[in-house]
Amino acid sequence: MAVASTPMRIVHVSPYPLERTSGINRLIELLAEALHAHGFETFLVAPGISSRPHEGYLRRIPVPIKSSRARNSILALRTFSIVIRNQPVDIVHVHQAHLQSLAGLVAARIRGIPTVLTLHLRLRATSRLRRLLQSALLRTVVALAKEAIAVADLVAADCGLSEVQVIRNGVPIPTEPARAPNRCSTPRLVFAGRVTASKGIFVLLEALATVDRVNPISLITFGPVDDSREYAAAKRRLGLESRVEDTGVDPGWLQRTNSDDVFVLPSFYEGMPLALLEAMANGLPVIATPVGGVPEVVIHGRTGLLVPVRDVRTLADAILWMAAHRDEASAMGREGRQIVAQDYSLGQLARAYESLYRRLLRVPQDALALTSAGPKAALRR
Structure with missing residues (x-):
């Protein structure tokens, strides 16, 4: 034009x-x-x-x-x-x-x-x-x-x-998904956005603590921490200090993900979150809550898993499922990437x-x- x-x-x-x-x-x-x-x-x-x-x-x-x-x-x-x-x-x-x-x-x-x-x-x-x-x-x-x-x-x-x-x-659609040079031996959860209660971060910590008794899965967060004192206390209380890596704001966060990562966004409310779309555009499978426009792009069982808001047990089960079904999770990531490239x-x-x-x-x-x-x-x- x-x-x-x-x-x-x-x-x-x-x-x-x-x-x-x-x-x-x-x-x-x-x-x-x-x-x-x-x-x-x-x-x-x-x-x-x-x-x-x-x-x-x-x-x-x-x-x-x-x-x-x-x-x-x-x-x-x-x-x-x-x-x-x-x-x-x-x-x-x-x-x-x-x-x-x-x-x-x-x-x-x-x-x-x-x-x-x-x-x-x-x-x-x-x-x-x-x-x-x-x-x-x-x-x-x-x-x-x-x-x-x-x-x-x-x-x-x-x-x-x-x-x-x-x-x-x-969101921009990369020709090839951004990937970290080293693949993790176990699945890792990725959270991007404000590390705050309304994004479900404390629910995620509770679920991670539940999962840790069965499978020691780690979490990496990208974004500012709203209440660092309360957040640090929660990690300490749940024994997760060695399981969680908080990187702060990192515009290049997608370059630090790998093919076995699972993007998690257990928000209490959303619209159509950009971080979710960016993760899917890079081929990551997703666990999210059915809020706002999220169910339009996260199709349960096809591009990710949807869990009820504030439901620690179901979120923990979804994390364990992703860890136990890595091939199926990778297929979800591929289909999610196709949907985002086509419509978002x-x-x-x-x-x-x-x-x-x-x-x-x-x-x-x-x-x-x-x-x-x-x-x-x-x-x-």
Whole structure:
């Protein structure tokens, strides 16, 4: 496709901090890189004080914010100011039903800029009042957005929406699976993402301790530890300190996996997790929970095993099954890789959003005039 003479500027609005590991921010980065060659400039407005250098395809606009009860309101107001003041912007693309997203959508509507909302997952409310507020916010942002997108059919259903377009998350598909040089003599579990309770890490530790009495299987984690004190205490209490290797954030984590590894993600809630797709794209069999869009790609008995949320015993049984059936597990990994390559590639994701953006920009709105406006200054905070 021919590249536009004047780049189209897409401003993404994300509530997740720039300094924190986030699948949503990672997806924005992948999309920005893929679309850069097709005439798109991408900006990411998100909380944080990022010192990371700007890539040629993505400019991060940090929104300094302190932890407080008014954090979300302050974040929303500052995001509104960024979107309303900066010229020119062609499309505002917000993520999640968040107060910040509402602010970005309102600012864009005032300016006559087309908008996109992507729903990645529906968070679980902790009280009836919070559930009512979340539902009201969800309905409002969906109504305000020119286009509403869900990352999976099951995510759309979980949000109670039937009139939204589904654009599946996508990841790079390697020509050959990345592999560590040395193969392990016994299966190893791999966990990638935030090492935190909502990702099921403590359930995984309990299951690993159960398994350890039968088969001494190890676990390697890639990602930041949210509560290092509680996590260390759990490993010590369960006698797993020698069985678990925590590497921290490692962008090249897939290069440290091998063909006998099993990817495990026993999350309490998810959308369509990128780490899961990346593991499957690299041919790893999977054990996961049937949350969000996960069952659309982890087909029980074909590409992996699904276990109930918080079910230590069933998770332990699934781990033991993978260890005892290594040929079957490898076949699951191969089929999973085929499914991800067919339906969840970064190329498919980029083409879908490029088509959506170009369709929105053909609508006669002020954004068309902005696209052809003169020199484009960097976004201001």
